[in-house]
Amino acid sequence: MSELQRPAVEVRGVSKTFALRRDSVVALQDIDLTIGRGEFVSLIGPSGCGKSTLLRIIADLLQPSAGEVQVNGKTARKARLDQDYGIAFQQAGLLDWRTVQANIELPLELHGVDRAKRRARALELIELVGLSDFAKHRPPQLSGGMQQRVAIARALAESPTLLLMDEPFGALDEMTRERMQNELVRIGGETGAAVVFVTHSIPEAVFLSERVVVMSPRPGRIAEVVGVNLGPRTDDTREAPHFYAAITQVREALRGRPVPETVEVGVTVDQAAQQRAQGAL
Ligand code: ADP
Ligand code: MG
Numbered sequence: 001m002s003e004l005q006r007p008a009v010e011v012r013g014v015s016k017t018f019a020l021r022r023d024s025v026v027a028l029q030d031i032d033l034t035i036g037r038g039e040f041v042s043l044i045g046p047s048g049c050g051k052s053t054l055l056r057i058i059a060d061l062l063q064p065s066a067g068e069v070q071v072n073g074k075t076a077r078k079a080r081l082d083q084d085y086g087i088a089f090q091q092a093g094l095l096d097w098r099t100v101q102a103n104i105e106l107p108l109e110l111h112g113v114d115r116a117k118r119r120a121r122a123l124e125l126i127e128l129v130g131l132s133d134f135a136k137h138r139p140p141q142l143s144g145g146m147q148q149r150v151a152i153a154r155a156l157a158e159s160p161t162l163l164l165m166d167e168p169f170g171a172l173d174e175m176t177r178e179r180m181q182n183e184l185v186r187i188g189g190e191t192g193a194a195v196v197f198v199t200h201s202i203p204e205a206v207f208l209s210e211r212v213v214v215m216s217p218r219p220g221r222i223a224e225v226v227g228v229n230l231g232p233r234t235d236d237t238r239e240a241p242h243f244y245a246a247i248t249q250v251r252e253a254l255r256g257r258p259v260p261e262t263v264e265v266g267v268t269v270d271q272a273a274q275q276r277a278q279g280a281l
Contacts, residue, residue: 006073008162008194009035014067026219027053042197042205042212050220051198085162086155090170092147094139100150101135107157125153145176166198185233206246214253224253
């Protein structure tokens with residue numbers, strides 16, 4: 001398979017143990033997960049179940065104790081060096097003394113992209129995230145939601161095929177959060193990037209994702225993979241009976257109950273890709 005045909009992410013038999021002074025913590029055990037190109041997958045589970053650890057391993061910010069990760073058919077390290085992914089965390093992590101535009105240009109600047117190209121790309125992204133009137137503002141002048149938009153734009157600066165997001169909307173109020181979710185669905189559609197999205201929120205995971213990976217703690221494992229088949233997301237999606245049904249399914253899985261038969265559990269990447277192509281997801 002050429003790199004372009006490989007899944008966005010392949011996690012094979014990944015375990016991670018952290019050594020502490022006296023004992024050790026098994027943060028992840030035997031994780032297998034394949035994420036298709038352009039697929040939106042959420043990781044959900046109680047605090048401490050290893051969501052951030054898994055995301056950091058995919059991002060090559062941490063090494064697994066066992067197993068391997070491939071991104072676009074390459075090692076996680078090679079993918080990092082090739083800037084195949086962008087990353088956004090709960091804290092926007094912007095530089096307060098730089099303008100919105102200069103914050104978005106930063107990764108391009110660090111990689112030696114010339115000034116005119118940087119500027120053009122930043123302005124395109126500023127429009128994509130709906131901040132056209134704020135290019136020259138500085139982060140302290142912006143609301144939390146606007147700061148997260150800047151962080152997302154920065155993560156997209158190098159046109160990554162994969163976006164890794166760790167509770168990016170966790171600090172936002174509910175209304176802003178829903179607006180940001182709508183935006184992210186649109187941005188995901190426009191960029192075609194695969195997204196791995198960590199969240200505590202069941203409705204958020206269901207609204208955004210094609211599949212919700214439900215994790216259980218100590219040791220962190222994948223308990224269930226719930227396929228979500230809701231069609232194109234709109235504000236009406238949030239009030240649809242199917243939406244509530246999917247929420248119930250994820251909640252049951254989080255409580256360790258078997259997911260009822262009607263749920264599309266563990267849709268394979270190939271099936272998901274087919275359904276996407278047919279406009280079903
Ligand atoms: P989550 O993001 O799901 O809340 P984490 O991935 O942050 O969970 O953590 C999973 C487990 O690994 C937790 O028990 C946490 O205390 C432990 N852990 C995470 N990072 C470290 C570290 N650098 N050193 C030691 N233990 C860690
Ligand atoms: Mg975490």
